[in-house]
Structure formats: C-alpha cells, structure tokens
Amino acid sequence: MSEPLPSAGARRVALALDALRHGWLVQVAGGDVLLPAETGFAAGVTAPRMLISAARAVTLKLANQREAAVPEAPVLIRAAEPFDLETARAVADPALDLAHPMKGPFAAQHIDDLEAARTAMELARLAGILPAFLVEPEVHGATQGEVQAVSPADLAEWKDTRRLAIASRAHLPVAAAENAEIVAFRALDDLREHVALVIGTQDGDRPPLVRLHSECLTGDILGSLKCDCGPQLDAALRAMANEAQTGGWGVLLYLRQEGRGIGLVNKLRAYRLQDLGYDTVDANNRLGLPTEARDFPVAARMLDLLGVRAIRLMTNNPAKVSALQGVGVEVIERVPHQLPPNPHNARYLDTKRDRTGHLL
Structure with missing residues (x-):
C-alpha cells in the first residue's frame, strides 16, 4: 500500500x-x-x-x-x-x-x-x-x-500508520551482538522517531524473537530501580543475541512513547504520586490519564516495513499479544520475559500482576 x-x-x-x-x-x-x-x-x-x-x-x-x-x-x-x-x-x-x-x-x-x-x-x-x-x-x-x-x-x-516510513538504516554493533542493524522510522508531522534493532541475519521464513520496548529514559539510561525497563531491555538483547547464534534472529522495536504513552513529565508526576502511596494505575488516573496509552498500530507498521509477518513475542502481558493480533500481527508464540524484583520495584510489579493482567 x-x-x-x-x-x-x-x-x-x-x-x-x-x-x-x-x-x-x-x-x-x-x-x-x-x-x-x-x-x-x-x-x-x-x-x-x-x-x-x-x-x-x-x-x-x-x-x-x-x-x-x-x-x-x-x-x-x-x-x-x-x-x-x-x-x-x-x-x-x-x-x-x-x-x-x-x-x-x-x-x-x-x-x-x-x-x-x-x-x-x-x-x-x-x-x-x-x-x-x-x-x-x-x-x-x-x-x-x-x-x-x-x-x-x-x-x-495524523495517526494513520501508513504515514510511517523507513528513514534510514545502518550497521550498528552493540554490546549484546556485533551483527546488528538499526533502522529508523519517521512520519511526516510527527516528531517521534521510532527505531528497530535487528539482531542476526533476517530470515523471512523464520519468525523472529521480538520485543516491543517503550522508551524509558529513567530506566533505560539512568538505571532507575522503580521499574524493570532497563533490565528487560538488556535481557531482551541478550536473548536475541543467543537466538542469532543458533541461526535465528531478533527484532527490538524501541517505541518513542515514554510512560506507556503519557510522556516523561507526566510519568515523573506519577512517580511523585507513587511516593505518596498510590500505585501506578491510581497515580495515572489521579492525573486524569489512562493506564495504557501505547500505540500498537505503530509497532505493526514497523514490522510490516521490515517484512515481518509472524513473530515470537517476548512479553509477560497477554493484553499486548491481543493488541498486536488486533492490528494484524501474527503472534505464534508468547515468550515469557520475567526478571526478579528489587526492593524499589516490587510493588510496581505486583500492580502489573494484580491490576493489568501481567503473568508474573
């Protein structure tokens, strides 16, 4: 199209x-x-x-x-x-x-x-x-x-995902895997630039191991212990590198939708409310914001532009599987992606299990 x-x-x-x-x-x-x-x-x-x-x-x-x-x-x-x-x-x-x-x-x-x-x-x-x-x-x-x-x-x-296109791509050796390629996606009139990291050799006949990772400045870059985003990102890259060593390949979709789509400043506001005793769901709601606002059609469009038709999805969230299937992505397997809690994110993980249906 x-x-x-x-x-x-x-x-x-x-x-x-x-x-x-x-x-x-x-x-x-x-x-x-x-x-x-x-x-x-x-x-x-x-x-x-x-x-x-x-x-x-x-x-x-x-x-x-x-x-x-x-x-x-x-x-x-x-x-x-x-x-x-x-x-x-x-x-x-x-x-x-x-x-x-x-x-x-x-x-x-x-x-x-x-x-x-x-x-x-x-x-x-x-x-x-x-x-x-x-x-x-x-x-x-x-x-x-x-x-x-x-x-x-x-x-x-503005939200029509057909507007999203591949803007550039380049070889990018990373700590987890030297055989990796970064692909940047951009749409007119949208300042967000999403990226995919393809690890291993792309094989259209073999469904890749895929992780959808929403941008988390505090977790991915600063090493925040309030969430599990940074460790999940590192573990996903290692898993994809292991997959590549056995003839498979992986795709990390890094989506520019901080705080599950509410933005960095509002995420920090939610953190402040969590410090007062609210869980992550109630904190978002007190701000007047949804618990889940991520844009899964963008992820589907990125996979389509990469020529990926079926995936093995790394997630503990069945709702993410359903959301991707709802926008035309064939998820042939859900691959668990669980990491141990720390004293700072244990309640956050409990909330994901008890209130948003994560399998933890």
Missing part, C-alpha cells in the same frame, strides 16, 4: 500539539476555544468553564456528574466564580491537591460534541501535558486568528 501524501489535517494536528505545549489556544471541530490549564498564560485570564478528563473527575468526586450514557466521557464543569489559571491548575494537577484541598462546588454541564471533547483530551496526552482546559477563556490581546483549529478527522489522519 502506498504512503499517503502530506496531509493538511495531520499538519493541523502537529500545529495543535505545538500550540498546547506553548500554552496557546486551540479549537476542536469548530467548538469552544480551549486554553490548556497547565501551560496557558496571560495576565488576568479567566474562563466560565473547565473541561477535565473522566479519570480526573473520579478523583474530584465528580463521577456522578458525567454524561449518564457515556461513563468514560470528559466532564465540563462550572463553578460559582470564573476559573483563573491558578484555580484551573489546582483542579488539573494532583500535586496541588494538598495545597488546595477545597475545590468546588462544581456543576457539570452537557457536552454538545463528545468526540471533540475526547479529541482534546487525546491531544493533551500526546502533547505531554495535563488533560484539562479552560473553556472559552477571556484572553486579552488574543484574536480568533491566533487559535489553532483542529478536528477529530485531522487526528485520525
């Missing part, structure tokens, strides 16, 4: 993500103008309403005010007084819950376009910011022409 031509819709998403990171105004599907609560700035800005995620609404005891027929819908709230940036950030950021314990009372209002509201939440996650917006803010000096317009259809175009 040929790659799509550059898309005006995908370009609008790229501009919207940039706008959200800079604290600028966006408008989804011609609806209300939105200002990101975390990054927004302007002297004296106020807004009559806020849009927050379903998960954050649960934390704020607003779950009973969500759209009755759609329990996971974002929530549009109004307070007795307009929201300024300080109060909006207190609503959005759980790190401020102790400093601002009294919030509300809030009244929920009907959301006319739920698809647009969900799109706003997803754009915030992709931008790596907290999913909360001032709605129709009064921003002095801003004009309608400064608002970045975007739509759910634009986001679908």
Whole structure:
C-alpha cells in the first residue's frame, strides 16, 4: 500500500500539539476555544468553564456528574466564580491537591460534541501535558486568528500508520551482538522517531524473537530501580543475541512513547504520586490519564516495513499479544520475559500482576 501524501489535517494536528505545549489556544471541530490549564498564560485570564478528563473527575468526586450514557466521557464543569489559571491548575494537577484541598462546588454541564471533547483530551496526552482546559477563556490581546483549529478527522489522519516510513538504516554493533542493524522510522508531522534493532541475519521464513520496548529514559539510561525497563531491555538483547547464534534472529522495536504513552513529565508526576502511596494505575488516573496509552498500530507498521509477518513475542502481558493480533500481527508464540524484583520495584510489579493482567 502506498504512503499517503502530506496531509493538511495531520499538519493541523502537529500545529495543535505545538500550540498546547506553548500554552496557546486551540479549537476542536469548530467548538469552544480551549486554553490548556497547565501551560496557558496571560495576565488576568479567566474562563466560565473547565473541561477535565473522566479519570480526573473520579478523583474530584465528580463521577456522578458525567454524561449518564457515556461513563468514560470528559466532564465540563462550572463553578460559582470564573476559573483563573491558578484555580484551573489546582483542579488539573494532583500535586496541588494538598495545597488546595477545597475545590468546588462544581456543576457539570452537557457536552454538545463528545468526540471533540475526547479529541482534546487525546491531544493533551500526546502533547505531554495535563488533560484539562479552560473553556472559552477571556484572553486579552488574543484574536480568533491566533487559535489553532483542529478536528477529530485531522487526528485520525495524523495517526494513520501508513504515514510511517523507513528513514534510514545502518550497521550498528552493540554490546549484546556485533551483527546488528538499526533502522529508523519517521512520519511526516510527527516528531517521534521510532527505531528497530535487528539482531542476526533476517530470515523471512523464520519468525523472529521480538520485543516491543517503550522508551524509558529513567530506566533505560539512568538505571532507575522503580521499574524493570532497563533490565528487560538488556535481557531482551541478550536473548536475541543467543537466538542469532543458533541461526535465528531478533527484532527490538524501541517505541518513542515514554510512560506507556503519557510522556516523561507526566510519568515523573506519577512517580511523585507513587511516593505518596498510590500505585501506578491510581497515580495515572489521579492525573486524569489512562493506564495504557501505547500505540500498537505503530509497532505493526514497523514490522510490516521490515517484512515481518509472524513473530515470537517476548512479553509477560497477554493484553499486548491481543493488541498486536488486533492490528494484524501474527503472534505464534508468547515468550515469557520475567526478571526478579528489587526492593524499589516490587510493588510496581505486583500492580502489573494484580491490576493489568501481567503473568508474573
């Protein structure tokens, strides 16, 4: 299938993500103008309403005010007084819950376009910011022409994996295996550059040993003991090197989706909440973010571009097997990939076992 031509819709998403990171105004599907609560700035800005995620609404005891027929819908709230940036950030950021314990009372209002509201939440996650917006803010000096317009259809175009292509490849001897090749993938209008490391000689008739590894700066580079990412990465490379020595081969997909897709800053916010006693699932939810937001269609596209049709997947997560199968990857075997815990990540691993279905 040929790659799509550059898309005006995908370009609008790229501009919207940039706008959200800079604290600028966006408008989804011609609806209300939105200002990101975390990054927004302007002297004296106020807004009559806020849009927050379903998960954050649960934390704020607003779950009973969500759209009755759609329990996971974002929530549009109004307070007795307009929201300024300080109060909006207190609503959005759980790190401020102790400093601002009294919030509300809030009244929920009907959301006319739920698809647009969900799109706003997803754009915030992709931008790596907290999913909360001032709605129709009064921003002095801003004009309608400064608002970045975007739509759910634009986001679908931006996420179209056919836009991902191989950008470059080179021989890359690594500590685990000298016979390795690195392949870089890039899509127009997306700053994330994913890579694959192919270890051994590629053999189209023999399914490779494959590991999907989502970027983890703290674990992979800094040696964090709070997770098992670094040891899992090293063990996967060693396993693939052993596979290559017996005539097989392996593929490590290194996906640029830090924190299971919530971004580095939000992952560190979740770490801080974990230090207060929340597990990894509850920490994400208090931030208003999903527990799982990784982009498995991107992994499927990378495998397709490498000519890989069937794989032996190294994972302890049956949901990952199902997700890949759901996007057309033939997983002929799940290969367990378990490492011993340490005192700092034991609870994290227990949570993966008990709350996200990992076989540990």
